Amino acid sequence: MAQRELKICLLGDTGVGKSSIVWRFVEDSFDPNINPTIGASFMTKTVQYQNELHKFLIWDTAGQERFRTLAPMYYRGSAAAIIVYDITKEDSFQALKNWVKELRQHGPPNIVVAIAGNKCDLSDAREVLEKDAKDYADSIHAIFVETSAKNAINIHEVFIEISQQIPVLDAGEGTAGKGFKLHRQPSETRTCC
Ligand SMILES: Nc1nc2c(ncn2[C@@H]2O[C@H](COP(=O)(O)OP(=O)(O)OP(=O)(O)O)[C@@H](O)[C@H]2O)c(=O)[nH]1
Numbered sequence: 001m002a003q004r005e006l007k008i009c010l011l012g013d014t015g016v017g018k019s020s021i022v023w024r025f026v027e028d029s030f031d032p033n034i035n036p037t038i039g040a041s042f043m044t045k046t047v048q049y050q051n052e053l054h055k056f057l058i059w060d061t062a063g064q065e066r067f068r069t070l071a072p073m074y075y076r077g078s079a080a081a082i083i084v085y086d087i088t089k090e091d092s093f094q095a096l097k098n099w100v101k102e103l104r105q106h107g108p109p110n111i112v113v114a115i116a117g118n119k120c121d122l123s124d125a126r127e128v129l130e131k132d133a134k135d136y137a138d139s140i141h142a143i144f145v146e147t148s149a150k151n152a153i154n155i156h157e158v159f160i161e162i163s164q165q166i167p168v169l170d171a172g173e174g175t176a177g178k179g180f181k182l183h184r185q186p187s188e189t190r191t192c193c
Helices: 018-027 065-075 090-106 120-125 130-139 155-165
Strands: 002-011 040-049 052-061 080-086 112-118 143-146 180-184
Touching: 002 018, 002 065, 002 155, 018 040, 018 052, 018 080, 018 112, 018 155, 040 065, 040 155, 052 065, 052 155, 065 090, 080 090, 080 155, 090 112, 112 130, 112 155, 130 143, 143 155
Parallel strands: 002 052, 002 080, 080 112, 112 143
Antiparallel strands: 002 180, 040 052
16 A cells, blocks of 8 residues: 655644644544643654555644744645644734744745644634634635644544645655655555554
8 A cells, every 4th residue: 555654744822732733633632731842742643545544744843932943944844834823812823824924935835734723612712713714724725724632623634634735746756845755565554653
């Protein structure tokens, strides 16, 4: 079975739920007391999609201001970025727009961008309208979803949607910022790393 490798990074303000999204995707768990990320953390997950294995190589960056200068190290080598905001914090949506600008200026030219409005389980405290965020995402040709790491809403879906938008490469082309690398594998499969 063919295996594709996809390098992906998560960006966004501290506390919006980047690590929680990754934990939900990779481990299917949620920790209400999760610690802020220091620097960055790396995880992988392989999922079977139709007749292929998709191996996600995920860099979860730290949102605290003191780590901001590290982010280019992670997005420069990525084929896709999930930029996360918290639907209950308007400030985090404005910060997301700055991340989009930075990626456009300094990121890989063809990077796939997905915008995730996280904590949609807290809609009573909503500060960012879904329509406003969707309109913005459309204007920059980004994928858009509202997610809840807590309630496992749209987490798997956003990763699969990203994988659909990454162009397939030949095995010799390298991966930095260019999407999937295609490997042929023996017939044995794993559904999770
Ligand atoms: N209600 C709710 N809380 C969430 C959700 N996702 C994350 N949280 C909580 O939000 C807080 C911050 O989550 P993190 O995943 O650490 O956020 P982060 O963006 O990785 O933060 P940094 O590592 O500092 O960049 C934690 O208390 C989480 O439990 C969600 O979908 N719903």
